[in-house]
Amino acid sequence: MxxxxxxxxxxxxxxxxxxxxxxxxxxxxxxxxxxxxxxxxxxxxxxxxxxxxxxxxxxxxxxxxxxxxxxxxxxxxxxxxxxxxxxxxxxxxxxxxxxxxxxxxxxxxxxxxxxxxxxxxxxxxxxxxxxxxxxxxxxxxxxxxxxxxxxxxxxxxxxxxxxxxxxxxxxxxxxxxxxxxxxxxxxxxxxxxxxxxxxxxxxxxxxxxxxxxxxxxxxxxxxxxxxxxxxxxxxxxxxxxxxxxxxxxxxxxxxxxxxxxxxxxxxxxxxxLQPLLEIILGKRTLGSYSNGNSGGYKKQSSNWNASTNDRSKRSAARKDDLAITNVESQESILRSDGGKNNHVQESSNEIHMSPIAIRRTDNFTVDYESRPQAGDGTHGSW
Incomplete structure (x- = not known):
């Protein structure tokens, strides 16, 4: 210049x-x-x-x-x-x-x-x-x-x-x-x-x-x-x-x-920085970490998909220090049209997502009524 x-x-x-x-x-x-x-x-x-x-x-x-x-x-x-x-x-x-x-x-x-x-x-x-x-x-x-x-x-x-x-x-x-x-x-x-x-x-x-x-x-x-x-x-x-x-x-x-x-x-x-963001947004408290109750942020035994074409290829999970937990879906697998003696099965799928590991937990709740005793004059169904 x-x-x-x-x-x-x-x-x-x-x-x-x-x-x-x-x-x-x-x-x-x-x-x-x-x-x-x-x-x-x-x-x-x-x-x-x-x-x-x-x-x-x-x-x-x-x-x-x-x-x-x-x-x-x-x-x-x-x-x-x-x-x-x-x-x-x-x-x-x-x-x-x-x-x-x-x-x-x-x-x-x-x-x-x-x-x-x-x-x-x-x-x-x-x-x-x-x-x-x-x-x-x-x-x-x-x-x-x-x-x-x-x-x-x-x-x-x-x-x-x-x-x-x-x-x-x-x-x-x-x-x-x-x-x-x-x-x-x-x-x-x-x-x-x-x-x-x-x-x-x-x-x-x-x-x-x-x-x-x-x-x-x-x-x-x-x-x-x-x-x-x-x-x-x-x-x-x-x-x-x-x-x-x-x-x-x-x-x-x-x-x-x-x-x-x-x-x-x-x-x-x-x-x-996600854990700090969750505290700022009020989703978690600092005590939940200091007391050892950090949910998905602690060590987990989990597997995660490495490919959508080959689900059998999975890697061992490591320390999960960064997790996002979300309820992916909650749906009724078997629904009834009516009646009180129905078999209802519900599924809750949780996906714990992390760059370190992704854990999916499937929780099933089965509600049913007991089969009536023989000779009581009624007929029940599952």
């Missing part, structure tokens, strides 16, 4: 801080709610929960580094920052924030994969596919970090432009980093899409109402939004090539990196 007297005072810093801290604060509330549910209510804190906590810590560190870089002038035009003698510190903190940002949107993908393998109980081949994809995305992201910090020799030339200008340091072409970062973004978006659509392919085969299938698919498929954010972020990578105005040109990239990381974390938390 050409800097003129008209735009010399442009400053993206306030916008950066407003977006980054607002979104990160909301993500923090979601993570705290998730930790409370899984640790205190369900007492079933898993690996995916630990990973989300780690990602949240990295996200907060990212916000801290970004805030400090804005304090030193990041978001303003480079000539303005250099005039105040803050260029080196602003660029150093910016590079640190990129490191934290890459990790903060990579680790939640691992957490989501861990959650899906736990609650969807996929077969061996599907597990291999899931973990291969997320491992590839993590490896590609780590390589991107390595490329970033080995662009210059010595590495401190990344945040000290004077070294390269004086010939004391040599740096590779910035487009090498940009091209690889675009590749990283494409891999990241592809993995997000797969993690979003995989649960849908399983849930749509289950024998439950379409509304429930769509609701669960939406809850587990929010990662598709993160894929869109990754694509948008890729369009901002060209700012890395603007060496003449680095502190201003890469400001939007900072924003979209944070947005992508937070969206992935939020998408991983939403499917775990």
């Amino acid at each position: 050409v800097v003129t007297t008209q735009n010399l005072d442009d400053d993206k810093g306030p916008k950066i801080l407003a977006v980054v801290w607002t979104l990160t604060s909301f993500t923090l509330m979601m993570v705290v709610a998730r930790v409370f549910i899984r640790l205190k209510m369900l007492k079933n804190f898993g690996i995916d929960d630990y990973l989300i906590v780690v990602a949240m810590v990295l996200g907060l560190a990212y916000c801290g580094a970004t805030t400090a870089s804005v304090y030193y002038g990041f978001g303003k035009h480079m000539v303005e920052v250099e005039e105040h003698g803050n260029l080196v510190m602003a660029m150093l903190l910016n590079n640190v924030s990129f490191l934290l940002g890459i990790l903060s949107f990579t680790i939640p993908k691992i957490a989501v994969t861990s959650m899906l393998t736990r609650i969807m109980n996929p077969g061996l081949i599907q597990k291999i596919i899931l973990w291969t994809l997320v491992s590839t995305a993590a490896a590609v992201s780590c390589i991107c970090i390595v490329i970033l910090f080995t662009m210059c020799d010595p590495p401190r030339a990344l945040w000290t432009p004077a070294l390269q200008a004086s010939g004391e340091a040599t740096c590779k072409s910035t487009w090498m980093l940009i091209d690889y970062a675009i590749f990283t973004g494409a891999i990241s978006a592809s993995v997000d899409l797969y993690l979003a659509f995989y649960p849908m392919t399983v849930l749509m085969k289950l024998q439950m109402s379409l509304r429930k299938r769509l609701a669960l698919s939406a809850a587990l498929g929010l990662g598709a939004i993160a894929a869109a954010m990754a694509i948008v972020k890729c369009t901002q990578l060209h700012g890395l090539a603007d060496k003449s105005d680095y502190t201003y040109g890469t400001a939007d990239l900072i924003l979209w990196t944070n947005i992508e990381a937070n969206v992935v974390a939020i998408a991983s938390c939403i499917p775990t």
